[in-house]
Amino acid sequence: MDLQNFSVSPKPSLICIFFVIFTSLVNYILSPDPKFQACVPYTCGDGPNISYPFWILPKQEPFCGNPNFTIICKDKNPVLTISNDDYIVKDIFYSNQSFLVANAAVYENTCPAPLHNVSLGQTPFNFSLYNSDFSIFYNCSSKPYYPVYELDCASNCTHHSFAIFHKEALELHNYLLKLCRSLVDVPVDVRVNFTSLLLMNYTEVLKMGFSLNWSAHDCSSCERRNGRCGFKNNEFVCFYHDRPHLKTCNDGNSEGNFLIIIE
Numbered sequence: 001m002d003l004q005n006f007s008v009s010p011k012p013s014l015i016c017i018f019f020v021i022f023t024s025l026v027n028y029i030l031s032p033d034p035k036f037q038a039c040v041p042y043t044c045g046d047g048p049n050i051s052y053p054f055w056i057l058p059k060q061e062p063f064c065g066n067p068n069f070t071i072i073c074k075d076k077n078p079v080l081t082i083s084n085d086d087y088i089v090k091d092i093f094y095s096n097q098s099f100l101v102a103n104a105a106v107y108e109n110t111c112p113a114p115l116h117n118v119s120l121g122q123t124p125f126n127f128s129l130y131n132s133d134f135s136i137f138y139n140c141s142s143k144p145y146y147p148v149y150e151l152d153c154a155s156n157c158t159h160h161s162f163a164i165f166h167k168e169a170l171e172l173h174n175y176l177l178k179l180c181r182s183l184v185d186v187p188v189d190v191r192v193n194f195t196s197l198l199l200m201n202y203t204e205v206l207k208m209g210f211s212l213n214w215s216a217h218d219c220s221s222c223e224r225r226n227g228r229c230g231f232k233n234n235e236f237v238c239f240y241h242d243r244p245h246l247k248t249c250n251d252g253n254s255e256g257n258f259l260i261i262i263e
């Protein structure tokens with residue numbers, strides 16, 4: 001087409017160009033977004049549904065979550081590594097950004113004896129207020145005259161090991177904590193019936209696990225609009241069945257208004 005022709009009869013060409021742009025835009029908008037599909041929630045078989053900010057390696061894509069929330073499935077259990085320790089994720093409460101974990105070693109060993117305190121290090125996690133310290137004392141030269149959770153598997157007649165909530169109680173009963181070689185504090189979510197707690201043994205208490213909360217971009221407004229959260233170029237986005245929208249640009253009743261879609 002030469003310039004002269006174009007200037008003489010601009011209308012059909014412009015309409016044609018507009019039509020091509022319009023139809024490709026419509027096709028583009030209506031095609032399912034592969035990122036939305038990639039971030040469908042999964043379970044490991046047992047345990048909770050895994051979705052943003054958590055993601056399962058390799059079932060989901062890294063852009064579906066945050067690197068500190070990477071879950072690996074082991075024997076149908078979702079496992080999260082925090083400061084080099086593996087934890088089974090027993091439940092996730094997306095509504096209040098909290099989750100319940102138990103040290104995986106507690107399920108693997110017949111005599112789980114943690115040797116270091118739980119460290120959250122450089123993670124976006126915090127201990128919930130519902131945990132109480134379960135203090136494990138190892139290699140004590142005498143046994144307290146006070147009800148404790150016995151660690152029979154780590155004790156003999158000269159080296160006693162036991163665990164207790166509220167270790168202050170021992171000192172109040174004149175037990176010298178310096179008779180013990182080491183102490184490890186394990187947080188335990190104690191929101192259970194107190195009587196049942198007293199009936200449990202040491203391993204059962206550790207299996208109850210502890211609660212953590214997390215800080216990450218909130219996904220609830222995206223999910224209310226049937227989107228799935230994730231990342232694009234390190235920026236938080238909401239993936240829709242069609243195409244990604246930045247944050248809450250499509251708030252309200254303007255579903256289908258493709259003019260404000262940003263790609």
Ligand SMILES: *[C@@H]1O[C@H](CO)[C@@H](O)[C@H](O)[C@H]1NC(C)=O
Pocket residue numbers: 043047048049
């Ligand atoms: C996971 O989500 C699906 C679909 O929303 C639901 O049917 C299922 O009960 C959920 N499973 C768990 C363990 O919450």
Ligand SMILES: *[C@@H]1O[C@H](CO)[C@@H](O)[C@H](O)[C@H]1NC(C)=O
Pocket residue numbers: 093095096098128129130211213
């Ligand atoms: C979060 O919500 C769940 C379910 O509603 C509740 O059981 C749990 O106590 C809450 N956790 C925190 C830390 O608020």
Ligand SMILES: *[C@@H]1O[C@H](CO)[C@@H](O)[C@H](O)[C@H]1NC(C)=O
Pocket residue numbers: 115116117182183184185
């Ligand atoms: C664990 O933390 C307690 C204080 O909370 C401390 O007394 C103890 O020495 C620590 N244990 C280890 C093994 O670091």
Ligand SMILES: *[C@@H]1O[C@H](CO)[C@@H](O)[C@H](O)[C@H]1NC(C)=O
Pocket residue numbers: 123124125126214215
């Ligand atoms: C953990 O909680 C403390 C005090 O509530 C706060 O200062 C800190 O920023 C929190 N850390 C994270 C990662 O949210």
Ligand SMILES: *[C@@H]1O[C@H](CO)[C@@H](O)[C@H](O)[C@H]1NC(C)=O
Pocket residue numbers: 096097126127128129213214215
């Ligand atoms: C997590 O719990 C701590 C208290 O342990 C609280 O200060 C913080 O606000 C909570 N964070 C979130 C995101 O709920």
Ligand SMILES: *[C@@H]1O[C@H](CO)[C@@H](O)[C@H](O)[C@H]1NC(C)=O
Pocket residue numbers: 115138139159181182
């Ligand atoms: C208990 O004592 C034995 C022998 O002295 C030692 O090998 C072991 O590491 C001690 N355990 C703890 C948890 O301190």
Ligand SMILES: *[C@@H]1O[C@H](CO)[C@@H](O)[C@H](O)[C@H]1NC(C)=O
Pocket residue numbers: 155156157158159
């Ligand atoms: C008791 O256990 C400790 C450490 O676990 C060990 O060093 C010690 O030899 C044991 N004593 C007896 C009498 O078995």
Ligand SMILES: *[C@@H]1O[C@H](CO)[C@@H](O)[C@H](O)[C@H]1NC(C)=O
Pocket residue numbers: 193194195196199
């Ligand atoms: C607490 O747990 C014990 C033992 O599991 C049970 O017998 C008792 O009825 C429970 N009490 C309440 C108030 O739920």
Ligand SMILES: *[C@@H]1O[C@H](CO)[C@@H](O)[C@H](O)[C@H]1NC(C)=O
Pocket residue numbers: 201202203204
């Ligand atoms: C704790 O109780 C469970 C079941 O109630 C039992 O299978 C386990 O052997 C007990 N562990 C110890 C160390 O007594």
Ligand SMILES: CC(=O)N[C@H]1CO[C@H](CO)[C@@H](O)[C@@H]1O
Pocket residue numbers: 067068122123124
């Ligand atoms: C936000 C946050 O805590 N990010 C952490 C994620 O984990 C890496 C180590 O794997 C830390 O360096 C980050 O600080």
